[in-house]
Amino acid sequence: MTSKKKQFVSQFDGFKVLALPYKQGEDKRRFSMYFFLPGVKDGLPALVEKAGSESGFLNRHLPQQKVEVFKISFGFEASNTLKGLGLVLPFSNEADLTEMVESSVVGSNLSVSSIFHQSFIEVNEQGTEAGAASVGVIALRGLPAEKIDFVADHPFMFLIKEDLTGMVLFSGHIVDPSQAS
Structure with a gap:
């Protein structure tokens, strides 16, 4: 990013947009990161629908007022989400993870107890760094899985x-x- 003086924000009907321009290189390309914040907590689906279906939506909603920067990381326990999407066998007593371990006896007694996902995006003077990782926790059957609440x-x-x-x-x-964080 070029400086804090070149970060912009605007408010539109039902949402706000933050723009963070990157430092321009030797060629003519100019890159920016844009954050679209709905005015209501459950407004993201409608905003995503608008952005994806209205021709020229992004270009009509570019911010003009100056602001400062931030960085973001996010993590959550994804097991219930995956189960809700129909991925239930690896979490059940019928799970067969023998192909994941050397012992077929141990593998037949294992199941997935939880899956965690972590992602981050950091914006600084040099540009943007982003990453994501998911981890599955394998447990012997019968051990209780740790529960983590997720509040959007x-x-x-x-x-x-x-x-x-x-x-x-x-x-x-x-x-x-x-x-x-």
């Missing part, structure tokens, strides 16, 4: 766009910004 306080979406062409290079959304 105020979701928003973000994207990285090349400003001259309008090409969106990366997009995502944050489901629980209270987990940001």
Whole structure:
């Protein structure tokens, strides 16, 4: 990013947009990161729908007022989400994980107890660093799985766009910004 003086924010009907321009290189390309924050906690699906279906939506909603920077990380326990999507066998007593271990006796008595996901995005003077990882915890059957509550306080979406062409290079959304560090 070039400096704190070149970060912008604007409020639109039902949402706000934050723009963080990156330092321009030797060529003419200009990259910026944009954060789209719905005005209501459950407004992300409608905002994503608008952004994806209205022609020219992104270009019509570029911010103009100056602001300062932040960074975000997010993690959650994904087991219940995966089960809700229909992935239940690895978590059940019928799980067969013999192909994952050397002993077929041990493998037949293992199941997935939980899956955790962690992601981050950091924006600084040099640019943006982003990453994500998921981890599965394997347990012997019968051991209780640790429960972690997940509360979505105020979701928003973000994207990285090349400003001259309008090409969106990366997009995502944050489901629980209270987990940001």
